[in-house]
Amino acid sequence: MAGGINAWDGLVAEGNYDAGMAYFFRASGVEELVSLSFSLEEGNRVFYERVAREAEDEEGAAFFRSLVLAEERHKETLRDLISRSAGKDADPAPPEGMEAGSFMEGGIPVGEALSWARGKGTRDILEFAIAMEANSLDRYIKMGRAVGNDRSREVFQALAGEEQGHLERMTSLLDRLQERK
Amino acid sequence: MGLFDHFRPVSTWTARQVRKFLGERSADAYNLVDVRQPGEYENGHLPGARLIPIADLEDHLHELDRDKPTITY
Numbered sequence: 001m002a003g004g005i006n007a008w009d010g011l012v013a014e015g016n017y018d019a020g021m022a023y024f025f026r027a028s029g030v031e032e033l034v035s036l037s038f039s040l041e042e043g044n045r046v047f048y049e050r051v052a053r054e055a056e057d058e059e060g061a062a063f064f065r066s067l068v069l070a071e072e073r074h075k076e077t078l079r080d081l082i083s084r085s086a087g088k089d090a091d092p093a094p095p096e097g098m099e100a101g102s103f104m105e106g107g108i109p110v111g112e113a114l115s116w117a118r119g120k121g122t123r124d125i126l127e128f129a130i131a132m133e134a135n136s137l138d139r140y141i142k143m144g145r146a147v148g149n150d151r152s153r154e155v156f157q158a159l160a161g162e163e164q165g166h167l168e169r170m171t172s173l174l175d176r177l178q179e180r181k
Numbered sequence: 182m183g184l185f186d187h188f189r190p191v192s193t194w195t196a197r198q199v200r201k202f203l204g205e206r207s208a209d210a211y212n213l214v215d216v217r218q219p220g221e222y223e224n225g226h227l228p229g230a231r232l233i234p235i236a237d238l239e240d241h242l243h244e245l246d247r248d249k250p251t252i253t254y
Contacts, residue, residue: 001254002193003196004217005215005217007195008196008200008254009200010200010227012227013226137229138226138230141208141228144208145209157209160229161207164204
Protein backbone atom coordinates (compact mmCIF):
# COMPACT_ATOMS: atom_id res chain seq x y z
CA MET A 1 0.00 0.00 0.00
CA ALA A 2 1.53 3.29 -1.07
CA GLY A 3 2.41 5.51 1.88
CA GLY A 4 1.90 2.68 4.38
CA ILE A 5 -0.15 3.25 7.50
CA ASN A 6 0.39 7.03 7.30
CA ALA A 7 -1.63 7.15 4.11
CA TRP A 8 -4.46 5.06 5.57
CA ASP A 9 -7.56 7.10 6.31
CA GLY A 10 -9.81 4.19 7.21
CA LEU A 11 -10.48 2.38 10.46
CA VAL A 12 -7.73 1.18 12.72
CA ALA A 13 -7.74 -1.32 15.54
CA GLU A 14 -5.43 -0.95 18.50
CA GLY A 15 -3.72 -3.35 20.82
CA ASN A 16 -0.84 -5.68 21.19
CA TYR A 17 -0.92 -8.52 18.68
CA ASP A 18 0.62 -11.05 21.04
CA ALA A 19 -1.53 -10.07 24.00
CA GLY A 20 -4.67 -10.38 21.93
CA MET A 21 -3.69 -13.65 20.35
CA ALA A 22 -2.41 -15.16 23.58
CA TYR A 23 -5.96 -15.72 24.74
CA PHE A 24 -6.94 -17.33 21.43
CA PHE A 25 -4.05 -19.77 21.56
CA ARG A 26 -4.65 -20.57 25.22
CA ALA A 27 -8.29 -21.20 24.50
CA SER A 28 -8.75 -24.87 23.86
CA GLY A 29 -11.61 -24.42 21.46
CA VAL A 30 -14.60 -22.61 20.13
CA GLU A 31 -16.32 -22.60 23.50
CA GLU A 32 -13.72 -20.27 25.07
CA LEU A 33 -13.75 -17.93 22.08
CA VAL A 34 -17.55 -17.75 22.20
CA SER A 35 -17.42 -17.20 25.93
CA LEU A 36 -15.09 -14.19 25.53
CA SER A 37 -17.08 -12.79 22.59
CA PHE A 38 -20.40 -13.20 24.38
CA SER A 39 -19.13 -11.34 27.46
CA LEU A 40 -17.72 -8.49 25.40
CA GLU A 41 -20.92 -8.20 23.33
CA GLU A 42 -22.86 -7.96 26.59
CA GLY A 43 -20.48 -5.24 27.81
CA ASN A 44 -21.00 -3.30 24.57
CA ARG A 45 -24.77 -3.76 24.86
CA VAL A 46 -24.82 -2.37 28.43
CA PHE A 47 -22.81 0.63 27.24
CA TYR A 48 -25.04 1.38 24.22
CA GLU A 49 -28.20 0.94 26.27
CA ARG A 50 -27.09 3.56 28.79
CA VAL A 51 -25.80 6.09 26.24
CA ALA A 52 -29.04 5.68 24.26
CA ARG A 53 -31.01 6.64 27.38
CA GLU A 54 -28.81 9.64 28.06
CA ALA A 55 -28.28 10.81 24.47
CA GLU A 56 -28.66 14.52 23.84
CA ASP A 57 -30.74 14.11 20.69
CA GLU A 58 -33.24 11.62 19.30
CA GLU A 59 -31.11 10.77 16.26
CA GLY A 60 -28.24 9.67 18.50
CA ALA A 61 -30.58 7.85 20.87
CA ALA A 62 -32.22 5.93 18.00
CA PHE A 63 -28.85 5.01 16.57
CA PHE A 64 -27.49 3.71 19.86
CA ARG A 65 -30.73 1.76 20.39
CA SER A 66 -30.17 0.10 17.01
CA LEU A 67 -26.72 -0.92 18.24
CA VAL A 68 -28.27 -2.43 21.37
CA LEU A 69 -30.39 -4.63 19.09
CA ALA A 70 -27.34 -5.48 16.98
CA GLU A 71 -25.42 -6.62 20.06
CA GLU A 72 -28.43 -8.72 21.10
CA ARG A 73 -28.39 -10.38 17.68
CA HIS A 74 -24.69 -11.10 17.98
CA LYS A 75 -25.25 -12.68 21.37
CA GLU A 76 -28.00 -14.81 19.86
CA THR A 77 -25.68 -15.91 17.05
CA LEU A 78 -23.01 -16.86 19.59
CA ARG A 79 -25.58 -18.67 21.77
CA ASP A 80 -26.66 -20.61 18.71
CA LEU A 81 -23.07 -21.51 17.85
CA ILE A 82 -22.35 -22.86 21.33
CA SER A 83 -25.63 -24.73 21.32
CA ARG A 84 -24.66 -26.49 18.08
CA SER A 85 -21.03 -27.12 18.91
CA ALA A 86 -21.26 -27.97 22.62
CA GLY A 87 -24.94 -28.85 23.00
CA LYS A 88 -25.46 -26.14 25.63
CA ASP A 89 -28.55 -23.97 25.61
CA ALA A 90 -27.57 -21.64 28.45
CA ASP A 91 -25.74 -18.35 27.97
CA PRO A 92 -22.01 -18.97 27.61
CA ALA A 93 -20.27 -18.40 30.95
CA PRO A 94 -17.79 -15.52 31.02
CA PRO A 95 -14.08 -16.37 30.92
CA GLU A 96 -12.46 -16.98 34.28
CA GLY A 97 -11.96 -13.78 36.21
CA MET A 98 -14.35 -11.78 34.05
CA GLU A 99 -17.87 -10.88 35.10
CA ALA A 100 -20.36 -10.99 32.19
CA GLY A 101 -20.94 -7.52 30.79
CA SER A 102 -18.26 -5.87 32.91
CA PHE A 103 -15.82 -5.29 30.06
CA MET A 104 -16.25 -3.89 26.60
CA GLU A 105 -14.24 -4.49 23.48
CA GLY A 106 -10.55 -3.74 23.98
CA GLY A 107 -10.76 -4.70 27.67
CA ILE A 108 -12.29 -1.38 28.69
CA PRO A 109 -14.31 -1.60 31.93
CA VAL A 110 -17.92 -0.66 31.14
CA GLY A 111 -18.17 1.48 34.29
CA GLU A 112 -15.18 3.58 33.23
CA ALA A 113 -16.54 4.03 29.72
CA LEU A 114 -19.91 5.15 31.08
CA SER A 115 -18.26 7.62 33.45
CA TRP A 116 -16.32 9.04 30.50
CA ALA A 117 -19.47 9.23 28.34
CA ARG A 118 -21.48 11.18 30.90
CA GLY A 119 -22.17 14.66 29.52
CA LYS A 120 -20.52 13.87 26.17
CA GLY A 121 -22.26 14.59 22.87
CA THR A 122 -23.34 12.02 20.28
CA ARG A 123 -20.33 12.77 18.11
CA ASP A 124 -17.78 12.09 20.84
CA ILE A 125 -19.49 8.87 21.85
CA LEU A 126 -19.73 7.79 18.24
CA GLU A 127 -16.00 8.34 17.72
CA PHE A 128 -15.30 6.21 20.78
CA ALA A 129 -17.73 3.53 19.59
CA ILE A 130 -16.12 3.41 16.13
CA ALA A 131 -12.70 2.77 17.69
CA MET A 132 -14.25 0.06 19.85
CA GLU A 133 -16.09 -1.64 16.99
CA ALA A 134 -12.93 -1.60 14.84
CA ASN A 135 -11.41 -3.75 17.58
CA SER A 136 -14.43 -6.08 17.43
CA LEU A 137 -13.92 -6.46 13.69
CA ASP A 138 -10.23 -7.17 14.26
CA ARG A 139 -11.04 -9.78 16.91
CA TYR A 140 -13.68 -11.64 14.87
CA ILE A 141 -11.40 -11.80 11.83
CA LYS A 142 -8.62 -13.27 13.99
CA MET A 143 -10.98 -15.69 15.71
CA GLY A 144 -12.23 -16.88 12.32
CA ARG A 145 -8.63 -17.59 11.44
CA ALA A 146 -7.88 -19.31 14.74
CA VAL A 147 -10.65 -21.93 14.67
CA GLY A 148 -10.29 -25.10 12.68
CA ASN A 149 -13.96 -25.95 12.46
CA ASP A 150 -15.68 -24.79 9.26
CA ARG A 151 -19.02 -23.95 10.88
CA SER A 152 -17.36 -21.88 13.62
CA ARG A 153 -15.16 -20.12 11.09
CA GLU A 154 -18.23 -19.19 9.07
CA VAL A 155 -19.94 -17.78 12.17
CA PHE A 156 -16.95 -15.65 13.16
CA GLN A 157 -16.56 -14.46 9.58
CA ALA A 158 -20.26 -13.57 9.46
CA LEU A 159 -19.91 -11.62 12.72
CA ALA A 160 -16.89 -9.81 11.25
CA GLY A 161 -19.03 -8.93 8.23
CA GLU A 162 -21.73 -7.53 10.50
CA GLU A 163 -19.22 -5.46 12.44
CA GLN A 164 -18.00 -4.09 9.13
CA GLY A 165 -21.58 -3.11 8.29
CA HIS A 166 -22.05 -1.39 11.67
CA LEU A 167 -18.84 0.51 11.18
CA GLU A 168 -20.01 1.77 7.80
CA ARG A 169 -23.28 3.01 9.35
CA MET A 170 -21.42 4.62 12.24
CA THR A 171 -18.88 6.41 10.07
CA SER A 172 -21.67 7.56 7.79
CA LEU A 173 -23.57 9.10 10.74
CA LEU A 174 -20.35 10.65 12.04
CA ASP A 175 -19.71 12.22 8.63
CA ARG A 176 -23.23 13.69 8.63
CA LEU A 177 -22.79 15.10 12.13
CA GLN A 178 -19.46 16.64 11.16
CA GLU A 179 -20.95 18.24 8.05
CA ARG A 180 -23.60 19.93 10.20
CA LYS A 181 -21.02 21.48 12.50
CA MET B 182 10.09 -19.20 -2.18
CA GLY B 183 11.34 -20.11 -5.62
CA LEU B 184 13.61 -18.18 -7.96
CA PHE B 185 10.69 -17.00 -10.10
CA ASP B 186 8.95 -15.49 -7.09
CA HIS B 187 11.64 -12.81 -7.12
CA PHE B 188 10.45 -11.72 -10.56
CA ARG B 189 6.72 -11.58 -9.85
CA PRO B 190 5.27 -8.14 -10.52
CA VAL B 191 4.06 -6.33 -7.40
CA SER B 192 1.61 -3.50 -7.81
CA THR B 193 1.33 -0.56 -5.45
CA TRP B 194 -2.16 0.50 -4.47
CA THR B 195 -3.26 3.72 -2.93
CA ALA B 196 -4.93 3.66 0.50
CA ARG B 197 -8.21 4.40 -1.26
CA GLN B 198 -7.85 1.35 -3.53
CA VAL B 199 -7.01 -0.83 -0.54
CA ARG B 200 -10.00 0.49 1.40
CA LYS B 201 -12.32 -0.28 -1.51
CA PHE B 202 -10.82 -3.75 -2.00
CA LEU B 203 -11.14 -4.68 1.68
CA GLY B 204 -14.65 -3.22 1.95
CA GLU B 205 -15.92 -5.39 -0.89
CA ARG B 206 -14.56 -8.71 0.36
CA SER B 207 -14.68 -10.91 3.39
CA ALA B 208 -11.49 -11.22 5.42
CA ASP B 209 -10.81 -14.78 4.23
CA ALA B 210 -10.47 -13.61 0.62
CA TYR B 211 -7.04 -12.01 1.07
CA ASN B 212 -3.88 -11.88 3.17
CA LEU B 213 -3.42 -8.57 4.94
CA VAL B 214 0.03 -8.22 6.46
CA ASP B 215 1.45 -5.51 8.69
CA VAL B 216 5.23 -5.67 8.28
CA ARG B 217 6.06 -3.03 10.87
CA GLN B 218 7.34 -3.55 14.40
CA PRO B 219 5.07 -4.82 17.23
CA GLY B 220 4.96 -1.41 18.96
CA GLU B 221 3.76 0.27 15.77
CA TYR B 222 1.15 -2.44 15.29
CA GLU B 223 -0.07 -1.92 18.83
CA ASN B 224 -0.60 1.80 18.25
CA GLY B 225 -2.91 1.14 15.32
CA HIS B 226 -3.33 -1.38 12.54
CA LEU B 227 -5.82 -2.24 9.83
CA PRO B 228 -8.51 -4.50 11.36
CA GLY B 229 -7.65 -8.16 10.84
CA ALA B 230 -4.05 -7.53 9.77
CA ARG B 231 -1.49 -10.16 10.68
CA LEU B 232 1.68 -8.87 12.29
CA ILE B 233 4.76 -10.23 10.53
CA PRO B 234 7.67 -7.81 10.94
CA ILE B 235 9.63 -7.55 7.71
CA ALA B 236 12.71 -9.22 9.22
CA ASP B 237 10.61 -12.30 10.03
CA LEU B 238 8.66 -12.38 6.80
CA GLU B 239 10.55 -15.18 5.09
CA ASP B 240 10.09 -17.50 8.09
CA HIS B 241 6.33 -16.91 8.08
CA LEU B 242 5.53 -16.99 4.38
CA HIS B 243 4.03 -20.45 4.78
CA GLU B 244 1.27 -18.91 6.95
CA LEU B 245 -0.03 -16.95 3.98
CA ASP B 246 -2.33 -18.44 1.37
CA ARG B 247 -0.52 -18.16 -1.95
CA ASP B 248 -3.78 -18.41 -3.87
CA LYS B 249 -5.08 -15.18 -2.38
CA PRO B 250 -3.98 -11.62 -3.01
CA THR B 251 -1.62 -10.29 -0.36
CA ILE B 252 -1.64 -6.69 0.79
CA THR B 253 1.26 -5.42 2.87
CA TYR B 254 1.97 -2.13 4.54
